[in-house]
Amino acid sequence: MQQLEQLYTQAAFIRAFELAIGRAADAGHVPGLAHLCCGAELAEVAICAELCGSTDQVTGSHRSHGLALAMGADPIAVAAEIFGRSGGLSDGRGGTQHLIAPEVGFLTSNGIVGAQVPLAAGAALTAKTKDSGGVGVAFFGDGAANQGAVFETMNLAVALKLPMLFILENNGVGQTTASGYATGNTDLLARAAAFGLKTYKMDGYNGVNCINVASEAVAVARMGAAVFIEAVVPRLSGHYHGETGVSPSESERDPLQILAASLPSGVVEAFKKNADDGAETAIAAALAMPEARQ
Amino acid sequence: MKQDMTIREALNKAHHQVMAADNSVIVIGEDIVGGTGFAGEERGGVFGVTAGLATKFGTGRVIDTPISETAFVGMAVGAAMTGLKPIVEVMFCDFMGVCFDQLMNQAAKARFLSGDRVLMPLVIRTTMGAGDSSGAVHSQSLHAMLASIPGLTVVCPSTPADAAGLLKSALKHPDPVLMFEHKGLYDYTGDVADSLPAVPIGQGRLVLEGSDVTVVAVSAMLHRCETVALGLASKGISVELIDPRTIRPIDSKLILSSLSKTGRLVVIDEGPEFGGFADSVIALAASEGFAYLKAAPVKITPPQTPTPYGRALEKAWLPDENKIATTLTEMMTVA
Structure with missing residues (x-):
């Protein structure tokens, strides 16, 4: 129960943070497009909870606010970067698609779909070469699953025996194109298995399953194997905030609410209030920072 | 040693x-x-x-x-x-x-x-x-x-x-x-x-000192130019030959300083005729060394086509000693 409460606490903070970013975007504070991660929190938090910021490195896609936070990046610095402020992770040079916090194990996010995957192989190679016990972890979506860079890296990781995790977050849609249309054989676990990876399916709606799969898969990767997880998650917030192309159906379930329903209600309310207050405070602090000018 | x-x-x-x-x-x-x-x-x-x-x-x-x-x-x-x-x-x-x-x-x-x-x-x-x-x-x-x-x-x-x-x-x-x-x-x-000393990035090398024309030549073309320059010396053409070594950042100081002495510039490169290294060096001369120029700078590159395969075709495609010697000699007839 303690692990589930911890999962909920972090996931609720990320959700509150993303919703606050959305409101800030509506108010004109986000220079570019904000790709929010609402719906993927449980899977992401559960996996990052198994990682260590000093030995492991995570790379993510354009939708990586939550991953940076889950690895422990300072929320004020993350928000300030999204706002293009001095005091952001990179003093506003990178922005929402280029969050970089290797000091806590979040190596980089990426604006090129799938390009973050070879970079995580590099982190895995460093861990292997230095015998640090660390792993490289690449998060990517079902859109990126069809990129050559991902195929090549799956083969390379197996051939070179890299301690690496490939985390496919399957939300069923790449921008506005259904993955069922774009993917020849939609059995992506079979695809990964064919490359020789050890494969796991993760139910991103089920907190207990997320925790269990994450724990086993990360341990296997740490032993020096290339591991693949397909995490089934919803995309609750559109391709980017404000996008109206493809919205989740009204019947789409919210993993956070499902987890909340399994926890004592008094506890949940307190956690949620903490998360909302914490996110508001971080966003306000970031908005108080000056616009980056050099 | x-x-x-x-x-x-x-x-x-x-x-x-x-x-x-x-x-x-x-x-x-x-x-x-x-x-x-x-x-x-x-x-x-x-x-x-x-x-x-x-x-x-x-x-x-x-x-x-x-x-x-x-x-x-x-x-x-x-x-x-x-x-x-x-x-x-x-x-x-x-x-x-x-x-x-x-x-x-x-x-x-x-x-x-x-x-x-x-x-x-x-x-x-x-x-x-x-x-x-x-x-x-x-x-x-x-x-x-x-x-x-x-x-x-x-x-x-x-x-x-x-x-x-x-x-x-x-x-x-x-x-x-x-x-x-x-x-x-x-x-x-x-x-x-023996120690293989480090060579600073961004620093070109003056290969031959000369007074009539500055030649900037990259990689294999550098050696081709050196042969030509030594031959032209006996004909009274004094070539200052520069090996840029670093393409970016270019050693603009070395090139402009040479140009201030010679007033003439030829760039020789195996890269493309359009938008290549030669164009960048000529742009440097035009924008920062215009007052030194006695003649329009000239580039010698292969033509803007893919590299052909056959021996004779490829030989004709690459700048050769004759082309370089002729270009340098012609340049000396200007002003």
């Missing part, structure tokens, strides 16, 4: 030195060990530059890869971001097309996007140049194309001392360095000090 060695030998020796000095230096590429997965000893790489490294330092630090440039160049970028110093061999620069995203969007931008928190001690060695009938996709000279990308540093050594010395500097450079080695120069021999 100095000794004669080839560019291949100098690079090999430099690899041995930097790997022995620093455990974080690793070498990655296709067939650089050679024979991996087969019985027997390492075969030493396609060009022989990496020979003996795996035997000496082990296959944990000298890594043969699948034919997957995107994955292994990207892996090297990630490794450089996390504490290793990878030297990657991309067998031919023509293969840059296969891994271009990892170069253009990942390697080139990581330091900038991190606010200088992530440095990139990454060296990508590759080959360039025509002249051996390797055909259109194993003969290109793409140094200027890579140099046009902000965040990338590009060098083109033409001598053994510069090849070894630039490799050493490249490993200490905060940005990724692409080193273009001419396929036709691996057996080119020159004097090298």
